[in-house]
Amino acid sequence: MAGYFSVFLVLLTLGSGLIWLIDHLLYAPKRKERIALAQGASEQPLDEETIEQIAPVPAITESAKSIFPMIAAITVFRSFIFEPFQIPSGSMMPTLLDGDFILVQKYAYGIKDPVWRSQLVEVDDPQRGDIAVFKFPLDERIDFIKRIIGLPGDRIVYRDRQLYIKPQCDEGEQQRDGLACGEFNKINLEIVNRDEFKQGAMQMVRLTESLPGVTHDVLVTPQLPELTERYYQQPGTRRDEWVVPEGSYFAMGDNRNNSQDSRMWGFVPKENLVGKAVFIWMSFDFENGPDSILPSWVPTGVRFERLGNIQ
Structure with a gap:
């Protein structure tokens, strides 16, 4: 649309x-x-x-x-x-909530023409931890929003709700982008709480994940199994392991058990990038219950505390 x-x-x-x-x-x-x-x-x-x-x-x-x-x-x-977008789902909870209205910085990853989306001016490449909007690789009529986890050449493992990253390094290089070369770096997780969010009757655990240079929160639902059988199977790698091709990125939702992302369908080509999410300019609650006379799309409140820069 x-x-x-x-x-x-x-x-x-x-x-x-x-x-x-x-x-x-x-x-x-x-x-x-x-x-x-x-x-x-x-x-x-x-x-x-x-x-x-x-x-x-x-x-x-x-x-x-x-x-x-x-x-x-x-x-x-x-x-x-800048282009305004509405968050339509909970795949980026707790960072972004359903009902958030955000601004996307269109020139962050290069200036493109608005019709054919061919690159006009090179600006910058995505950084690990960026929240990016992109054209869904399997249907470019749809815009997706996820967090950039893997850069070109990275080897990514997501196993038992734990993220590991092995960066691509030049010969003799000891460290790349804050990650040790030649090994899988276990990305640190610290529990924030266990009672803030629920999925049905199941408690969701909020954790702080520390990517190099970027600290952000994620949600996991311990009662739900990891759907590894649905993971995108890259030739030559294990089911829960991926090597990011040149010119592409590995993107994941912060709501790890409720996100259709690179684990399921593969990589985001650079040409699919739309921009970087930078600001929440409005946030509505939509809590119309089954007994409400209002349609579900009518907001029931404004979350003023959410307005501001996206962390």
């Missing part, structure tokens, strides 16, 4: 701009000539009503001239600077 809206904005901008330009170059000078001739034949200055009768501006031209600056500004802002 976001992709279709981007195309619509671009077409509306081009259409209104083209109408304005054609009128400015061809028809506006002719209207001015008619007004000048009428003014020369009149002894009194012409009022606005008379001018409108002599040289009327077509309604479509008036509309194009009025909306073009606004639509052009929106298109530039949304396509190249």
